[in-house]
Amino acid sequence: MDAGGFWFVMSLGSVGLVLCLVLVLNHYLPLVLKLGPHLPRGSFGWPLLGETLAFLKPHPSNSIGAFLQDHCSRYGKVFKSHLFFSPTVVSCDQELNYFILQNEDKLFQCSYPKPIHGILGEISMLVAVGDIHKRLRNVALSLVTTIKSKPEFLSDIEKIAIQILESWRGRNQVLFCEEARKFTFNVIVKQVLGLTPDEPQTAEILQDFLTFMKGLISLPLYIPGTPYARAVQARRRICCTVKAIIEERRRDASGKFNKRSDFLEILLGVDSLSQDEKVSFVLDSLLGGYETTSVLMAMVVHFLAQSPTALAHLKLEHQNIKKMKKEGELLNWEDYKKMVFTQNVITEALRYGNVVKFVHRKALKDVKFRDYVIPSGWKVLPVLSAVHLDPSLHADALQFYPWRWESQDQTCKKFIPFGGGTRCCPGSELAKVEVAFFLHHLVQKFRWRTEDGDQPLAHPYVEFQKGLVLKVEPCTL
Ligand code: HEM
Numbered sequence: 290m291d292a293g294g295f296w297f298v299m300s301l302g303s304v305g306l307v308l309c310l311v312l313v314l315n316h317y318l319p320l321v322l323k324l325g326p327h328l329p330r331g332s333f334g335w336p337l338l339g340e341t342l343a344f345l346k347p348h349p350s351n352s353i354g355a356f357l358q359d360h361c362s363r364y365g366k367v368f369k370s371h372l373f374f375s376p377t378v379v380s381c382d383q384e385l386n387y388f389i390l391q392n393e394d395k396l397f398q399c400s401y402p403k404p405i406h407g408i409l410g411e412i413s414m415l416v417a418v419g420d421i422h423k424r425l426r427n428v429a430l431s432l433v434t435t436i437k438s439k440p441e442f443l444s445d446i447e448k449i450a451i452q453i454l455e456s457w458r459g460r461n462q463v464l465f466c467e468e469a470r471k472f473t474f475n476v477i478v479k480q481v482l483g484l485t486p487d488e489p490q491t492a493e494i495l496q497d498f499l500t501f502m503k504g505l506i507s508l509p510l511y512i513p514g515t516p517y518a519r520a521v522q523a524r525r526r527i528c529c530t531v532k533a534i535i536e537e538r539r540r541d542a543s544g545k546f547n548k549r550s551d552f553l554e555i556l557l558g559v560d561s562l563s564q565d566e567k568v569s570f571v572l573d574s575l576l577g578g579y580e581t582t583s584v585l586m587a588m589v590v591h592f593l594a595q596s597p598t599a600l601a602h603l604k605l606e607h608q609n610i611k612k613m614k615k616e617g618e619l620l621n622w623e624d625y626k627k628m629v630f631t632q633n634v635i636t637e638a639l640r641y642g643n644v645v646k647f648v649h650r651k652a653l654k655d656v657k658f659r660d661y662v663i664p665s666g667w668k669v670l671p672v673l674s675a676v677h678l679d680p681s682l683h684a685d686a687l688q689f690y691p692w693r694w695e696s697q698d699q700t701c702k703k704f705i706p707f708g709g710g711t712r713c714c715p716g717s718e719l720a721k722v723e724v725a726f727f728l729h730h731l732v733q734k735f736r737w738r739t740e741d742g743d744q745p746l747a748h749p750y751v752e753f754q755k756g757l758v759l760k761v762e763p764c765t766l
Contacts, residue, residue, distance in 0.1 A: 312336050319376040319667070327662040329378055331360065331369035339371025350588075350643045350747040351687070353675050357381060366675070367661060373402050375668040378652075378661075381675030383682060385658055387702045389650055389671045390709035394419060397669055399712055400651035407511070408504055408520050412569045415577070422712075425566065428559055429715045435555050436480060437718065443726070444619050449475045450727040452486070454734055457761060465590055465757040469583035474498070476723055477578040481571055482534060483551035494530055497523040498575060506750060524572065531568045574716070581644050582720040584751045588642035589634060589724060590731075591757060592689045594739040599634060599691050604732045606630045611733060620726060631725045633694040639706035641689050643674035646749040648708055673705050674747070735761045 316336040334340035340356070348354030353361075357379075360368050366382040380386050389397050398418050406416050414425040436442055453472045457463055474495055475486045484491045504520015511518050538557060552574065556567050593600045610624050650669040655662055663669060680686045682703040684693070707714035714720075743755040 309336075316371065319664070327657075327660060328664070329367045329369045329661045330364040331379075333369070333371040333376070337374070339374070339377075341372050341374075344370070344372050345749065347746045347748045350646070350674070350745040350751045351641050351678070351689075353381070353672070353678055354747065357672065357675055361675070367658075372668065372670065373649075375651075376664070377668040377670060378663045379670045379672060381672045381679070383676045383679070383702050386671035386673065386676055386705065387709065388658060389669055390648075390705070390712070393650075393711045394422075394653075396653055396656045397650040398653055399649065400668065401649045404517065405505065408501070408517070408524060409572075409576075410524070410569055412566050414570065414573045424561060425570065426711070426715070428556075428562060428570070432552055432555055433715050433719070436552055442480070443621060443625070443722065445479050446476050446723055447619050447726050447730075449479065449486070450723075450730050453727075454730050457735065458763070461760060461762065463759050463761055465759045466583065466587050466753050467756060469586040469590075470579065472586070472727060473579050473583040473723060474575075476582075477575055479551070480578075480719070481552040481574045482531070483553060490530060490534065494527055494575075497526045497530070498579070501527065502576075502580065506748075527572060527575075528568045531571050532564070535564070535567070577714070578716050578719065580750070582716075582723055584644050584745070585635070585638060585642070585720060586724050586727060587753055587757050588644070588745055588751075589638045589728065590737065590759070591739055591743075591745065591753070592638055592641065593634070594737060594759075596689055596691075599689070600732070602630055602691075603634055603728065607729045607732050610729070620729065625722060625725060628725050628729070630691065631728060632721070633691040634728075635721055635724050636694045636699050636704070637689060637691040640677040640683070640704055642745055642751070643677055643747065644706060644751055645708070646674045646747050646751075647672045648712075673708070676703055676705065679703070734764055736764055737761045 316333060316339070332340065334343070343356045346354065346356060352358075360370070360379070361381055367378065367380050367385055370377050370379055372379070380389065393399065399416065399422075401416050406413075409416050411417070412421065412425075414422060414429060417425055449472060453468055453475075457468075471486075475491070478484045478486075478491055478494065482490075482494075484494075500516075500523035501520045503516045504518075504523070511521065534553065535557065538553070553571065556562070556570060559567070562570065593603065606628060610620075610627055614620075614624070647670045650671065652663045652665055652667050652669055654665045656665075676682065678686050707717040737759040740755065740758045740760075743753050743757055745751045745753055
Protein backbone atom coordinates (compact mmCIF):
# COMPACT_ATOMS: atom_id res chain seq x y z
CA MET A 290 0.00 0.00 0.00
CA ASP A 291 1.41 3.46 -0.93
CA ALA A 292 1.28 6.49 1.41
CA GLY A 293 -1.93 7.85 -0.22
CA GLY A 294 -3.70 4.52 0.30
CA PHE A 295 -2.51 4.35 3.91
CA TRP A 296 -3.89 7.80 4.76
CA PHE A 297 -7.13 7.04 2.94
CA VAL A 298 -7.67 3.89 5.04
CA MET A 299 -6.67 5.76 8.21
CA SER A 300 -9.12 8.61 7.59
CA LEU A 301 -11.89 6.18 6.74
CA GLY A 302 -11.14 4.31 9.96
CA SER A 303 -11.19 7.55 11.98
CA VAL A 304 -14.53 8.61 10.49
CA GLY A 305 -15.90 5.14 11.33
CA LEU A 306 -14.58 5.40 14.87
CA VAL A 307 -16.09 8.86 15.40
CA LEU A 308 -19.42 7.66 14.01
CA CYS A 309 -19.40 4.69 16.39
CA LEU A 310 -18.60 6.99 19.32
CA VAL A 311 -21.43 9.33 18.36
CA LEU A 312 -23.81 6.36 18.14
CA VAL A 313 -22.78 5.02 21.52
CA LEU A 314 -22.96 8.47 23.13
CA ASN A 315 -26.33 9.18 21.54
CA HIS A 316 -27.62 5.83 22.80
CA TYR A 317 -26.56 6.25 26.41
CA LEU A 318 -26.87 10.06 26.68
CA PRO A 319 -30.51 9.98 27.86
CA LEU A 320 -29.37 7.77 30.73
CA VAL A 321 -26.65 10.21 31.74
CA LEU A 322 -28.96 13.23 31.44
CA LYS A 323 -31.76 11.63 33.41
CA LEU A 324 -29.61 9.73 35.86
CA GLY A 325 -31.23 9.64 39.26
CA PRO A 326 -32.73 7.37 41.85
CA HIS A 327 -36.22 7.73 40.34
CA LEU A 328 -35.64 6.29 36.91
CA PRO A 329 -37.11 2.75 36.75
CA ARG A 330 -34.50 -0.01 36.76
CA GLY A 331 -33.64 -1.76 33.51
CA SER A 332 -31.06 -1.92 30.75
CA PHE A 333 -30.43 -0.03 27.50
CA GLY A 334 -28.95 -3.02 25.66
CA TRP A 335 -26.79 -2.46 22.57
CA PRO A 336 -26.15 0.94 20.98
CA LEU A 337 -28.73 1.87 18.33
CA LEU A 338 -30.88 -1.30 18.47
CA GLY A 339 -31.06 -1.39 22.26
CA GLU A 340 -33.21 -4.37 23.26
CA THR A 341 -35.61 -4.11 20.30
CA LEU A 342 -34.86 -7.50 18.74
CA ALA A 343 -35.34 -9.37 22.02
CA PHE A 344 -38.55 -7.40 22.68
CA LEU A 345 -39.93 -8.28 19.24
CA LYS A 346 -39.01 -11.99 19.39
CA PRO A 347 -42.19 -13.96 18.53
CA HIS A 348 -43.88 -15.88 21.33
CA PRO A 349 -47.33 -17.44 21.88
CA SER A 350 -49.75 -14.55 22.29
CA ASN A 351 -51.24 -16.21 25.38
CA SER A 352 -47.91 -15.75 27.16
CA ILE A 353 -45.94 -12.59 27.86
CA GLY A 354 -42.81 -13.97 26.18
CA ALA A 355 -39.28 -14.52 27.46
CA PHE A 356 -38.25 -10.85 27.27
CA LEU A 357 -41.01 -9.52 29.53
CA GLN A 358 -40.79 -12.55 31.80
CA ASP A 359 -37.10 -12.01 32.29
CA HIS A 360 -37.26 -8.21 32.67
CA CYS A 361 -40.25 -8.20 35.04
CA SER A 362 -38.66 -10.76 37.31
CA ARG A 363 -35.36 -8.84 37.25
CA TYR A 364 -36.57 -5.23 37.46
CA GLY A 365 -40.29 -5.32 38.35
CA LYS A 366 -43.41 -4.57 36.29
CA VAL A 367 -42.15 -1.14 35.23
CA PHE A 368 -38.67 -0.97 33.73
CA LYS A 369 -36.59 1.12 31.40
CA SER A 370 -35.22 -0.14 28.12
CA HIS A 371 -34.16 1.13 24.70
CA LEU A 372 -36.70 0.15 22.03
CA PHE A 373 -37.49 1.32 18.49
CA PHE A 374 -34.45 3.66 18.63
CA SER A 375 -35.77 5.50 21.73
CA PRO A 376 -35.19 5.43 25.45
CA THR A 377 -38.35 3.72 26.73
CA VAL A 378 -40.30 2.91 29.85
CA VAL A 379 -42.17 -0.40 29.54
CA SER A 380 -45.19 -0.85 31.80
CA CYS A 381 -46.74 -4.20 32.67
CA ASP A 382 -48.52 -2.60 35.62
CA GLN A 383 -52.31 -2.25 35.45
CA GLU A 384 -52.44 1.04 37.40
CA LEU A 385 -49.72 2.70 35.34
CA ASN A 386 -51.22 1.46 32.06
CA TYR A 387 -54.59 2.89 33.05
CA PHE A 388 -52.98 6.16 34.13
CA ILE A 389 -51.12 6.47 30.81
CA LEU A 390 -54.22 5.80 28.69
CA GLN A 391 -56.37 8.20 30.74
CA ASN A 392 -53.87 11.03 30.39
CA GLU A 393 -53.66 11.21 26.60
CA ASP A 394 -52.61 14.67 25.40
CA LYS A 395 -52.09 15.81 29.00
CA LEU A 396 -49.08 13.82 30.21
CA PHE A 397 -48.66 11.30 27.40
CA GLN A 398 -49.34 11.22 23.69
CA CYS A 399 -49.83 8.58 21.05
CA SER A 400 -46.52 8.13 19.27
CA TYR A 401 -46.25 5.45 16.60
CA PRO A 402 -42.89 4.95 14.88
CA LYS A 403 -42.25 7.50 12.11
CA PRO A 404 -42.35 5.01 9.20
CA ILE A 405 -45.95 4.18 10.14
CA HIS A 406 -46.79 7.87 9.61
CA GLY A 407 -45.19 7.61 6.15
CA ILE A 408 -47.62 4.86 5.20
CA LEU A 409 -50.76 6.02 7.00
CA GLY A 410 -50.32 9.71 6.23
CA GLU A 411 -50.27 12.49 8.84
CA ILE A 412 -54.04 12.99 8.82
CA SER A 413 -54.76 9.41 9.77
CA MET A 414 -56.74 9.23 12.99
CA LEU A 415 -54.52 6.37 14.15
CA VAL A 416 -51.48 8.67 14.35
CA ALA A 417 -53.01 12.18 14.61
CA VAL A 418 -52.74 13.91 17.98
CA GLY A 419 -54.22 16.89 19.79
CA ASP A 420 -57.05 18.89 18.21
CA ILE A 421 -56.86 17.15 14.82
CA HIS A 422 -57.34 13.80 16.55
CA LYS A 423 -60.21 15.17 18.65
CA ARG A 424 -62.02 16.45 15.55
CA LEU A 425 -61.55 13.18 13.61
CA ARG A 426 -62.56 11.09 16.61
CA ASN A 427 -65.77 13.02 17.22
CA VAL A 428 -66.81 12.34 13.64
CA ALA A 429 -65.86 8.66 14.04
CA LEU A 430 -67.96 8.26 17.16
CA SER A 431 -71.04 9.89 15.67
CA LEU A 432 -70.63 7.80 12.50
CA VAL A 433 -70.44 4.59 14.51
CA THR A 434 -73.59 5.53 16.46
CA THR A 435 -75.51 6.37 13.29
CA ILE A 436 -74.43 3.29 11.38
CA LYS A 437 -75.31 0.98 14.29
CA SER A 438 -78.85 2.31 14.31
CA LYS A 439 -79.44 1.30 10.65
CA PRO A 440 -81.29 -1.99 10.20
CA GLU A 441 -78.82 -3.09 7.50
CA PHE A 442 -75.94 -2.99 10.01
CA LEU A 443 -76.74 -6.38 11.49
CA SER A 444 -78.28 -8.01 8.43
CA ASP A 445 -75.25 -7.21 6.24
CA ILE A 446 -72.91 -8.83 8.75
CA GLU A 447 -75.06 -11.93 9.03
CA LYS A 448 -75.55 -12.34 5.29
CA ILE A 449 -71.80 -12.18 4.70
CA ALA A 450 -71.22 -14.80 7.44
CA ILE A 451 -73.80 -17.11 5.83
CA GLN A 452 -72.20 -16.59 2.41
CA ILE A 453 -68.72 -17.54 3.67
CA LEU A 454 -70.00 -20.64 5.46
CA GLU A 455 -72.03 -21.68 2.41
CA SER A 456 -68.77 -21.74 0.45
CA TRP A 457 -67.44 -24.41 2.86
CA ARG A 458 -70.05 -26.95 1.73
CA GLY A 459 -68.36 -30.00 0.25
CA ARG A 460 -64.95 -29.11 1.69
CA ASN A 461 -63.34 -31.08 4.50
CA GLN A 462 -60.61 -28.55 5.22
CA VAL A 463 -60.41 -24.75 5.28
CA LEU A 464 -57.64 -22.27 5.98
CA PHE A 465 -59.50 -20.41 8.67
CA CYS A 466 -57.38 -17.23 8.84
CA GLU A 467 -58.02 -16.68 5.14
CA GLU A 468 -61.77 -17.24 5.56
CA ALA A 469 -61.89 -14.93 8.57
CA ARG A 470 -60.04 -12.19 6.65
CA LYS A 471 -62.43 -12.59 3.73
CA PHE A 472 -65.32 -12.19 6.15
CA THR A 473 -64.01 -9.13 8.03
CA PHE A 474 -62.87 -7.43 4.83
CA ASN A 475 -66.23 -7.93 3.15
CA VAL A 476 -68.03 -6.67 6.25
CA ILE A 477 -65.94 -3.53 6.63
CA VAL A 478 -66.02 -2.71 2.91
CA LYS A 479 -69.81 -3.12 2.94
CA GLN A 480 -70.24 -1.04 6.10
CA VAL A 481 -67.91 1.71 5.01
CA LEU A 482 -68.19 1.91 1.23
CA GLY A 483 -71.39 -0.01 0.59
CA LEU A 484 -69.57 -2.41 -1.76
CA THR A 485 -70.55 -6.08 -2.02
CA PRO A 486 -67.93 -8.84 -2.42
CA ASP A 487 -68.64 -9.32 -6.13
CA GLU A 488 -68.19 -5.68 -7.19
CA PRO A 489 -64.90 -5.17 -9.10
CA GLN A 490 -63.86 -2.28 -6.86
CA THR A 491 -63.91 -4.62 -3.84
CA ALA A 492 -61.29 -6.91 -5.39
CA GLU A 493 -59.23 -3.88 -6.46
CA ILE A 494 -59.23 -2.45 -2.95
CA LEU A 495 -58.46 -5.85 -1.39
CA GLN A 496 -55.43 -6.32 -3.63
CA ASP A 497 -54.03 -2.88 -2.77
CA PHE A 498 -54.96 -3.26 0.84
CA LEU A 499 -52.97 -6.51 1.21
CA THR A 500 -49.90 -4.79 -0.27
CA PHE A 501 -50.50 -1.91 2.11
CA MET A 502 -50.66 -4.25 5.14
CA LYS A 503 -47.40 -5.98 4.16
CA GLY A 504 -45.67 -2.59 4.13
CA LEU A 505 -46.81 -1.79 7.63
CA ILE A 506 -44.72 -4.63 9.02
CA SER A 507 -41.73 -4.24 6.72
CA LEU A 508 -38.39 -2.46 6.90
CA PRO A 509 -39.14 1.23 6.30
CA LEU A 510 -36.96 1.77 3.23
CA TYR A 511 -38.43 3.90 0.48
CA ILE A 512 -36.60 2.16 -2.35
CA PRO A 513 -38.74 1.25 -5.36
CA GLY A 514 -39.70 -2.41 -5.21
CA THR A 515 -39.45 -2.81 -1.43
CA PRO A 516 -42.64 -3.79 0.47
CA TYR A 517 -42.55 -0.36 2.17
CA ALA A 518 -42.45 1.58 -1.09
CA ARG A 519 -45.13 -0.68 -2.57
CA ALA A 520 -47.31 -0.01 0.48
CA VAL A 521 -47.01 3.76 0.08
CA GLN A 522 -48.02 3.39 -3.59
CA ALA A 523 -50.87 1.01 -2.70
CA ARG A 524 -52.16 3.60 -0.24
CA ARG A 525 -52.20 6.19 -3.02
CA ARG A 526 -54.15 3.81 -5.28
CA ILE A 527 -56.72 3.06 -2.53
CA CYS A 528 -57.14 6.81 -2.02
CA CYS A 529 -57.74 7.22 -5.77
CA THR A 530 -60.34 4.41 -5.76
CA VAL A 531 -62.12 5.93 -2.75
CA LYS A 532 -62.02 9.40 -4.34
CA ALA A 533 -63.54 7.92 -7.52
CA ILE A 534 -66.32 6.36 -5.46
CA ILE A 535 -66.93 9.71 -3.74
CA GLU A 536 -67.07 11.51 -7.10
CA GLU A 537 -69.45 8.89 -8.47
CA ARG A 538 -71.74 9.45 -5.49
CA ARG A 539 -71.60 13.24 -5.86
CA ARG A 540 -72.50 13.09 -9.55
CA ASP A 541 -75.31 10.75 -8.76
CA ALA A 542 -76.65 12.61 -5.75
CA SER A 543 -80.24 12.03 -6.72
CA GLY A 544 -79.84 8.62 -8.32
CA LYS A 545 -79.19 5.04 -7.30
CA PHE A 546 -76.81 5.77 -4.41
CA ASN A 547 -79.32 8.00 -2.74
CA LYS A 548 -80.73 5.24 -0.61
CA ARG A 549 -77.38 3.89 0.54
CA SER A 550 -76.90 3.77 4.26
CA ASP A 551 -73.19 3.23 4.55
CA PHE A 552 -70.47 5.10 6.41
CA LEU A 553 -69.40 6.98 3.28
CA GLU A 554 -72.86 8.39 2.64
CA ILE A 555 -72.95 9.87 6.14
CA LEU A 556 -69.29 10.91 5.89
CA LEU A 557 -69.97 12.85 2.70
CA GLY A 558 -72.48 14.96 4.58
CA VAL A 559 -69.95 15.93 7.27
CA ASP A 560 -68.77 19.50 6.66
CA SER A 561 -66.01 19.56 9.24
CA LEU A 562 -63.71 17.23 7.26
CA SER A 563 -61.77 17.92 4.05
CA GLN A 564 -61.91 15.49 1.12
CA ASP A 565 -58.47 14.11 2.04
CA GLU A 566 -59.53 13.62 5.65
CA LYS A 567 -62.60 11.72 4.51
CA VAL A 568 -60.49 9.44 2.33
CA SER A 569 -58.00 8.89 5.15
CA PHE A 570 -60.92 8.13 7.42
CA VAL A 571 -62.09 5.32 5.15
CA LEU A 572 -58.58 3.87 5.14
CA ASP A 573 -58.36 4.00 8.95
CA SER A 574 -61.63 2.09 9.24
CA LEU A 575 -60.45 -0.59 6.81
CA LEU A 576 -57.14 -0.86 8.60
CA GLY A 577 -58.59 -0.85 12.13
CA GLY A 578 -61.37 -3.26 11.33
CA TYR A 579 -59.80 -5.90 9.14
CA GLU A 580 -56.86 -7.77 10.62
CA THR A 581 -57.71 -7.29 14.31
CA THR A 582 -61.19 -8.75 14.02
CA SER A 583 -60.12 -11.68 11.85
CA VAL A 584 -57.36 -12.54 14.33
CA LEU A 585 -59.91 -12.47 17.14
CA MET A 586 -62.18 -14.82 15.18
CA ALA A 587 -59.30 -17.23 14.59
CA MET A 588 -58.40 -17.21 18.27
CA VAL A 589 -61.98 -17.91 19.34
CA VAL A 590 -62.19 -20.86 16.95
CA HIS A 591 -58.77 -22.13 18.04
CA PHE A 592 -59.48 -21.89 21.78
CA LEU A 593 -62.93 -23.45 21.41
CA ALA A 594 -61.42 -26.43 19.59
CA GLN A 595 -59.42 -27.07 22.75
CA SER A 596 -62.31 -26.47 25.10
CA PRO A 597 -65.17 -28.88 24.26
CA THR A 598 -67.22 -27.88 27.33
CA ALA A 599 -67.19 -24.21 26.34
CA LEU A 600 -68.06 -25.16 22.75
CA ALA A 601 -71.01 -27.30 23.87
CA HIS A 602 -72.27 -24.48 26.10
CA LEU A 603 -71.94 -22.00 23.24
CA LYS A 604 -73.71 -24.26 20.79
CA LEU A 605 -76.64 -24.69 23.15
CA GLU A 606 -76.97 -20.92 23.52
CA HIS A 607 -77.17 -20.47 19.75
CA GLN A 608 -79.55 -23.39 19.26
CA ASN A 609 -81.88 -21.82 21.81
CA ILE A 610 -81.77 -18.48 20.00
CA LYS A 611 -82.40 -20.21 16.67
CA LYS A 612 -85.41 -22.07 18.12
CA MET A 613 -87.10 -18.75 18.87
CA LYS A 614 -86.72 -17.52 15.26
CA LYS A 615 -88.81 -18.21 12.20
CA GLU A 616 -87.21 -20.13 9.31
CA GLY A 617 -84.76 -17.78 7.55
CA GLU A 618 -85.40 -14.87 9.93
CA LEU A 619 -82.27 -12.80 10.51
CA LEU A 620 -80.76 -11.94 13.89
CA ASN A 621 -81.49 -8.63 15.62
CA TRP A 622 -80.13 -6.68 18.61
CA GLU A 623 -82.43 -8.59 21.00
CA ASP A 624 -80.87 -11.86 19.85
CA TYR A 625 -77.42 -10.36 20.23
CA LYS A 626 -78.21 -9.41 23.83
CA LYS A 627 -79.22 -13.02 24.50
CA MET A 628 -75.75 -14.23 23.47
CA VAL A 629 -74.44 -13.91 27.01
CA PHE A 630 -72.09 -16.89 27.03
CA THR A 631 -70.87 -15.95 23.54
CA GLN A 632 -69.87 -12.57 24.95
CA ASN A 633 -67.95 -14.33 27.71
CA VAL A 634 -66.15 -16.48 25.14
CA ILE A 635 -65.21 -13.42 23.05
CA THR A 636 -64.09 -11.50 26.13
CA GLU A 637 -61.99 -14.43 27.30
CA ALA A 638 -60.39 -14.80 23.84
CA LEU A 639 -59.53 -11.09 23.95
CA ARG A 640 -57.96 -11.48 27.39
CA TYR A 641 -56.19 -14.77 26.83
CA GLY A 642 -55.25 -14.29 23.17
CA ASN A 643 -54.25 -10.61 23.15
CA VAL A 644 -54.92 -9.26 19.66
CA VAL A 645 -53.02 -6.05 20.51
CA LYS A 646 -49.99 -6.64 22.73
CA PHE A 647 -49.07 -3.02 23.47
CA VAL A 648 -49.67 0.54 22.32
CA HIS A 649 -47.16 3.32 21.66
CA ARG A 650 -47.02 6.52 23.71
CA LYS A 651 -44.45 9.17 24.64
CA ALA A 652 -44.20 11.26 27.81
CA LEU A 653 -44.95 14.96 27.18
CA LYS A 654 -43.28 16.05 30.43
CA ASP A 655 -41.48 14.45 33.37
CA VAL A 656 -44.21 12.30 34.90
CA LYS A 657 -44.04 11.10 38.47
CA PHE A 658 -45.84 7.83 39.17
CA ARG A 659 -45.38 6.13 42.53
CA ASP A 660 -41.61 6.21 43.13
CA TYR A 661 -40.64 6.55 39.49
CA VAL A 662 -40.14 9.46 37.18
CA ILE A 663 -40.82 8.86 33.49
CA PRO A 664 -38.64 11.42 31.71
CA SER A 665 -40.12 13.87 29.24
CA GLY A 666 -39.70 12.76 25.60
CA TRP A 667 -39.18 9.08 26.44
CA LYS A 668 -41.24 6.44 24.72
CA VAL A 669 -43.76 4.69 26.96
CA LEU A 670 -45.16 1.25 26.13
CA PRO A 671 -48.19 0.11 28.13
CA VAL A 672 -48.24 -3.67 27.61
CA LEU A 673 -51.92 -4.65 27.55
CA SER A 674 -51.23 -8.40 27.39
CA ALA A 675 -49.12 -8.37 30.56
CA VAL A 676 -52.11 -7.11 32.55
CA HIS A 677 -54.41 -9.72 30.95
CA LEU A 678 -52.05 -12.56 31.82
CA ASP A 679 -51.08 -11.35 35.29
CA PRO A 680 -51.88 -14.18 37.75
CA SER A 681 -52.25 -11.66 40.60
CA LEU A 682 -55.18 -10.06 38.72
CA HIS A 683 -56.84 -13.05 37.01
CA ALA A 684 -57.20 -16.43 38.73
CA ASP A 685 -55.69 -19.20 36.56
CA ALA A 686 -54.65 -16.47 34.13
CA LEU A 687 -52.97 -18.94 31.78
CA GLN A 688 -56.17 -20.89 31.18
CA PHE A 689 -58.97 -20.21 28.70
CA TYR A 690 -61.95 -20.07 31.03
CA PRO A 691 -64.92 -18.04 29.67
CA TRP A 692 -66.99 -18.65 32.83
CA ARG A 693 -64.75 -16.24 34.78
CA TRP A 694 -66.67 -13.38 33.13
CA GLU A 695 -69.99 -14.52 34.65
CA SER A 696 -68.99 -12.88 37.90
CA GLN A 697 -66.53 -10.27 36.69
CA ASP A 698 -67.09 -6.81 35.30
CA GLN A 699 -65.67 -6.42 31.79
CA THR A 700 -65.18 -2.70 32.13
CA CYS A 701 -62.26 -2.70 34.52
CA LYS A 702 -58.63 -1.67 34.59
CA LYS A 703 -57.48 -5.26 34.28
CA PHE A 704 -59.20 -5.84 30.93
CA ILE A 705 -58.17 -3.34 28.25
CA PRO A 706 -58.02 -5.14 24.87
CA PHE A 707 -59.39 -2.05 23.09
CA GLY A 708 -57.10 0.42 24.84
CA GLY A 709 -58.60 3.19 26.95
CA GLY A 710 -59.16 6.88 27.45
CA THR A 711 -59.68 9.18 24.49
CA ARG A 712 -58.09 6.74 22.03
CA CYS A 713 -60.16 3.75 23.02
CA CYS A 714 -61.16 1.68 19.96
CA PRO A 715 -64.32 3.01 18.29
CA GLY A 716 -64.84 -0.33 16.49
CA SER A 717 -65.03 -2.62 19.54
CA GLU A 718 -68.76 -3.26 19.28
CA LEU A 719 -68.62 -3.91 15.54
CA ALA A 720 -65.83 -6.45 16.09
CA LYS A 721 -67.80 -8.27 18.79
CA VAL A 722 -71.02 -8.40 16.76
CA GLU A 723 -69.10 -9.79 13.78
CA VAL A 724 -67.58 -12.58 15.83
CA ALA A 725 -70.86 -13.39 17.62
CA PHE A 726 -72.88 -13.60 14.39
CA PHE A 727 -70.27 -15.67 12.61
CA LEU A 728 -70.18 -18.07 15.58
CA HIS A 729 -73.98 -18.31 15.59
CA HIS A 730 -73.90 -19.95 12.16
CA LEU A 731 -70.56 -21.72 12.49
CA VAL A 732 -71.41 -23.73 15.62
CA GLN A 733 -74.73 -24.84 14.18
CA LYS A 734 -73.45 -25.75 10.74
CA PHE A 735 -70.01 -27.28 11.33
CA ARG A 736 -67.87 -29.30 13.69
CA TRP A 737 -64.13 -28.59 13.47
CA ARG A 738 -60.74 -29.83 14.58
CA THR A 739 -57.48 -27.91 14.50
CA GLU A 740 -54.03 -29.22 13.61
CA ASP A 741 -51.54 -29.68 16.44
CA GLY A 742 -48.84 -27.09 16.79
CA ASP A 743 -50.48 -24.10 15.12
CA GLN A 744 -51.05 -21.38 17.68
CA PRO A 745 -51.37 -17.59 17.79
CA LEU A 746 -47.90 -16.05 17.82
CA ALA A 747 -47.24 -12.42 18.79
CA HIS A 748 -44.72 -10.88 16.36
CA PRO A 749 -46.07 -8.60 18.08
CA TYR A 750 -48.92 -8.51 15.49
CA VAL A 751 -50.62 -11.87 15.98
CA GLU A 752 -50.43 -14.59 13.36
CA PHE A 753 -51.10 -18.32 13.13
CA GLN A 754 -48.00 -19.75 11.47
CA LYS A 755 -49.93 -22.23 9.31
CA GLY A 756 -53.02 -20.04 8.87
CA LEU A 757 -55.10 -22.23 11.23
CA VAL A 758 -56.10 -25.25 9.18
CA LEU A 759 -59.54 -26.55 10.23
CA LYS A 760 -60.81 -30.02 9.44
CA VAL A 761 -64.51 -29.42 9.08
CA GLU A 762 -67.60 -31.57 8.76
CA PRO A 763 -71.21 -30.45 8.54
CA CYS A 764 -73.34 -30.86 11.65
CA THR A 765 -76.23 -33.24 11.33
CA LEU A 766 -78.79 -31.91 13.77
C1 HEM B 1 -60.75 -7.39 17.88
C2 HEM B 1 -60.86 -6.27 17.27
C3 HEM B 1 -60.14 -4.99 17.63
C4 HEM B 1 -59.17 -4.77 18.57
C5 HEM B 1 -58.54 -5.76 19.55
C6 HEM B 1 -58.84 -3.36 18.50
C7 HEM B 1 -57.93 -2.73 19.33
C8 HEM B 1 -57.67 -1.38 19.32
C9 HEM B 1 -56.81 -0.70 20.26
C10 HEM B 1 -56.03 -1.36 21.40
C11 HEM B 1 -56.83 0.63 19.94
C12 HEM B 1 -56.10 1.74 20.68
C13 HEM B 1 -54.79 2.12 20.02
C14 HEM B 1 -54.02 3.13 20.83
O1 HEM B 1 -54.39 3.44 21.97
O2 HEM B 1 -52.99 3.62 20.34
C15 HEM B 1 -57.68 0.78 18.77
C16 HEM B 1 -57.92 1.97 18.14
C17 HEM B 1 -58.65 2.08 16.98
N1 HEM B 1 -59.41 1.09 16.38
FE1 HEM B 1 -59.61 -0.80 17.00
N2 HEM B 1 -59.60 -2.78 17.52
C18 HEM B 1 -60.42 -3.73 16.96
C19 HEM B 1 -61.38 -3.55 15.98
C20 HEM B 1 -61.59 -2.37 15.31
C21 HEM B 1 -62.59 -2.17 14.28
C22 HEM B 1 -63.61 -3.22 13.82
C23 HEM B 1 -62.43 -0.88 13.82
C24 HEM B 1 -63.17 -0.13 12.74
C25 HEM B 1 -64.33 -0.26 12.36
C26 HEM B 1 -61.36 -0.28 14.58
C27 HEM B 1 -60.89 1.00 14.41
C28 HEM B 1 -60.01 1.64 15.27
C29 HEM B 1 -59.61 3.04 15.12
C30 HEM B 1 -60.04 4.00 14.01
C31 HEM B 1 -58.76 3.31 16.20
C32 HEM B 1 -58.07 4.64 16.52
C33 HEM B 1 -58.84 5.36 17.60
C34 HEM B 1 -58.20 6.64 18.05
O3 HEM B 1 -56.99 6.81 17.90
O4 HEM B 1 -58.93 7.49 18.59
N3 HEM B 1 -60.88 -1.21 15.47
N4 HEM B 1 -58.19 -0.46 18.44
